[in-house]
Amino acid sequence: MKPGSVAIVGAAETTELGRIPDLSEIGLHADAALNAMKDMGIGPKDIDGIATAGTSPTNLAHYLGITPTWADGTAVGGCSFMLHVRHAAAAINEGLCETVLITHGESGKSRVGKSGFGRSDGSLQGQFEAPFGPMGPPTMFTIPVLRYMKDRGLTHEQLANVSVVQREWAAMHPRATFRDPITIDDVLNSRMIAYPFRILQCCLVTDGGGALIMTSAERAKDFPTKPVYIIGTGESVETPMISQMADFTSSRAFRVSGKKAFDEAGISHSDVDHLMIYDAFAHLPIYGLEDLGFCEPGEAGQFIMERNTAPGGKLPMNTNGGGLSYMHSGMYGMYALQESVRQMRGTSPAQVEGAKISVSHGVGGMFGASGTIIMSNERP
Amino acid sequence: MSDKYQALPAPTPETQHFWDGAKEGELKLQRCTSCSHTYFPPRPFCPECASRDVEVYSASGKATLYSYVINHRAPKGWDAPYSIAVVELEEGPRMMTNVIGIAQTPEALELDMALEVSFEQVSDDIFLPKFKPSAGGAS
Numbered sequence: 001m002k003p004g005s006v007a008i009v010g011a012a013e014t015t016e017l018g019r020i021p022d023l024s025e026i027g028l029h030a031d032a033a034l035n036a037m038k039d040m041g042i043g044p045k046d047i048d049g050i051a052t053a054g055t056s057p058t059n060l061a062h063y064l065g066i067t068p069t070w071a072d073g074t075a076v077g078g079c080s081f082m083l084h085v086r087h088a089a090a091a092i093n094e095g096l097c098e099t100v101l102i103t104h105g106e107s108g109k110s111r112v113g114k115s116g117f118g119r120s121d122g123s124l125q126g127q128f129e130a131p132f133g134p135m136g137p138p139t140m141f142t143i144p145v146l147r148y149m150k151d152r153g154l155t156h157e158q159l160a161n162v163s164v165v166q167r168e169w170a171a172m173h174p175r176a177t178f179r180d181p182i183t184i185d186d187v188l189n190s191r192m193i194a195y196p197f198r199i200l201q202c203c204l205v206t207d208g209g210g211a212l213i214m215t216s217a218e219r220a221k222d223f224p225t226k227p228v229y230i231i232g233t234g235e236s237v238e239t240p241m242i243s244q245m246a247d248f249t250s251s252r253a254f255r256v257s258g259k260k261a262f263d264e265a266g267i268s269h270s271d272v273d274h275l276m277i278y279d280a281f282a283h284l285p286i287y288g289l290e291d292l293g294f295c296e297p298g299e300a301g302q303f304i305m306e307r308n309t310a311p312g313g314k315l316p317m318n319t320n321g322g323g324l325s326y327m328h329s330g331m332y333g334m335y336a337l338q339e340s341v342r343q344m345r346g347t348s349p350a351q352v353e354g355a356k357i358s359v360s361h362g363v364g365g366m367f368g369a370s371g372t373i374i375m376s377n378e379r380p
Numbered sequence: 381m382s383d384k385y386q387a388l389p390a391p392t393p394e395t396q397h398f399w400d401g402a403k404e405g406e407l408k409l410q411r412c413t414s415c416s417h418t419y420f421p422p423r424p425f426c427p428e429c430a431s432r433d434v435e436v437y438s439a440s441g442k443a444t445l446y447s448y449v450i451n452h453r454a455p456k457g458w459d460a461p462y463s464i465a466v467v468e469l470e471e472g473p474r475m476m477t478n479v480i481g482i483a484q485t486p487e488a489l490e491l492d493m494a495l496e497v498s499f500e501q502v503s504d505d506i507f508l509p510k511f512k513p514s515a516g517g518a519s
């Protein structure tokens with residue numbers, strides 16, 4: 001896409017975050033969508049394009065009363081919303097629709113009206129991974145890390161420190177689930193989940209949702225909100241099986257998606273003021289920093305240890321506290337995008353002063369998919 | 381055993397040879413006869429060159445420990461902690477498994493240690509490929 005041709009003009013999370021037992025999943029989508037539309041003073045009749053994951057575009061259109069001319073149900077896991085932003089930008093530029101609503105809602109904790117993610121016993125995962133006793137992502141997404149630690153020299157302390165630094169950011173966010181400071185010792189003494197991962201290195205499980213509204217940069221002027229321009233986008237997918245990830249020390253999907261986005265934006269890493277890297281587990285920011293090119297292979301653990309990504313550091317990262325401390329409903333990518341938009345609007349409780357360019361990088365499945373969105377509050 | 385939760389593979393026409401082999405104590409891989417690439421999981425064409433001319437053969441069963449976690453939250457009937465591992469087969473491909481016949485500790489489970497396949501029966505027809513420390517030491 002042409003950098004700056006499309007903008008995010010509406011952005012909101014659900015009214016509540018954390019534990020929301022009185023709303024079903026489709027209700028969480030709708031609550032966030034209503035908040036985002038109110039943010040910019042429009043209603044469902046003004047929306048002509050929709051994209052969502054976790055529910056179908058058909059469910060969303062019917063529930064909100066939208067008659068779209070463009071619909072995208074790309075569902076590749078938690079970064080689906082990054083892909084939706086990318087696809088929506090292309091659709092708007094192609095004239096397929098003018099005003100796109102992207103929604104997420106997930107009853108991760110309360111499990112009200114939860115959509116199923118059934119595994120087929122005949123799928124390749126069902127035949128060649130499930131029989132060996134995995135208990136969900138904490139026992140699967142984490143498998144590559146010991147190989148990374150041996151090959152790249154990452155220490156347990158450096159891995160634990162990722163959670164410590166993100167908690168510092170969460171402390172600034174009134175809506176973050178966990179805000180009390182923690183130490184490396186706290187992390188290394190917390191309950192073992194799947195060695196080498198302890199509970200403070202695993203994401204939360206909460207309820208919530210979020211919505212974004214996009215339109216062309218020209219039309220963005222018609223709305224009262226501060227436009228946040230999309231200047232670079234990328235996406236890729238690799239494998240549904242963690243055991244078949246080509247390189248356990250680096251994600252191909254991250255590398256491909258990140259390079260596409262940076263090339264499109266025409267920026268260098270030193271231009272980036274703010275960074276979000278989807279952190280379902282503590283190793284993801286480490287892989288992300290290296291695969292996006294902010295650090296050389298093997299340097300990200302020490303880079304975080306030296307407080308480069310902490311408050312006051314040169315590359316503020318995961319400034320909402322991330323999936324480790326802010327919230328994680330299951331498909332966290334929407335919340336990374338929301339914090340990037342807040343930073344670009346200048347409204348984050350952990351505002352990075354003068355930030356002009358934000359990178360929001362997501363993962364889907366377990367290193368299975370990736371999406372990268374680069375935003376700016378200045379039109380290039 | 382009957383109380384143990386065990387996800388059972390449902391073989392498909394493309395994977396049946398693997399599970400038939402496992403029942404006979406053989407670890408079956410596939411090899412492309414056009415470019416000689418060996419691959420896993422099974423499919424009726426070569427993922428490297430897309431040729432449909434592929435053959436099934438018996439692997440050596442030798443592997444090294446590539447990476448793992450030690451799960452502390454067991455499904456029903458499993459004895460935690462236990463390893464969920466990825467091994468690298470001598471022929472190249474990697475596969476998920478459990479390392480058995482050794483203490484389930486970080487000290488005992490050393491990356492790159494030599495392993496060999498050991499099939500474990502979990503139903504009438506399904507024998508899972510698990511891996512134990514190699515009898516002969518380094519592979």
Ligand SMILES: [Zn+2]
Binds near residue numbers: 412413431
């Ligand atoms: Zn071939």
